[in-house]
Amino acid sequence: MTHLGVLLFGSEEVFGSFGLWAFLTISAVALFAVFIPLVTWMENRRKERDAFYKSETIRRVAEASGDSAKATVELLREQHRMGLQKTREGMKIAGIINICVGIALLIFLRALIGADPVYLCGLIPGFIGVGMLVYVYVLAEPLV
Numbered sequence: 001m002t003h004l005g006v007l008l009f010g011s012e013e014v015f016g017s018f019g020l021w022a023f024l025t026i027s028a029v030a031l032f033a034v035f036i037p038l039v040t041w042m043e044n045r046r047k048e049r050d051a052f053y054k055s056e057t058i059r060r061v062a063e064a065s066g067d068s069a070k071a072t073v074e075l076l077r078e079q080h081r082m083g084l085q086k087t088r089e090g091m092k093i094a095g096i097i098n099i100c101v102g103i104a105l106l107i108f109l110r111a112l113i114g115a116d117p118v119y120l121c122g123l124i125p126g127f128i129g130v131g132m133l134v135y136v137y138v139l140a141e142p143l144v
Contacts, residue, residue, distance in 0.1 A: 013120030081143055088136050088143075102126025 061072040106122030113119060
């Protein structure tokens with residue numbers, strides 16, 4: 001094996017890092033070939049189970065009658081409204097963060113480069129943040 005390493009890399013000093021190189025290569029392959037697909041599959045299975053349980057609940061409510069059915073439908077509406085509200089709050093935070101990143105990038109590039117108008121690249125994330133906030137406050141349908 002040492003002879004192969006010397007042939008590939010030219011000296012025994014470089015061959016000393018061959019073990020580290022092999023370990024990192026195998027780790028990267030394992031990460032992208034095994035771990036990420038496994039986590040994705042597990043997440044999809046969880047979402048599938050959640051959807052199944054929710055549909056079963058709706059089916060049983062549809063079969064039932066009376067006040068419990070109305071209360072369950074109201075609960076489902078409330079869960080949907082809470083999900084929309086959580087999404088909007090996330091967009092508000094993301095918009096504010098993008099505006100702050102844009103301002104910081106403007107200041108940083110202006111101080112780093114100076115007279116060239118490269119610092120105007122900071123307007124890109126700033127306008128993305130403004131667009132998010134405009135959508136949340138102006139364009140999105142109101143929560144009921």
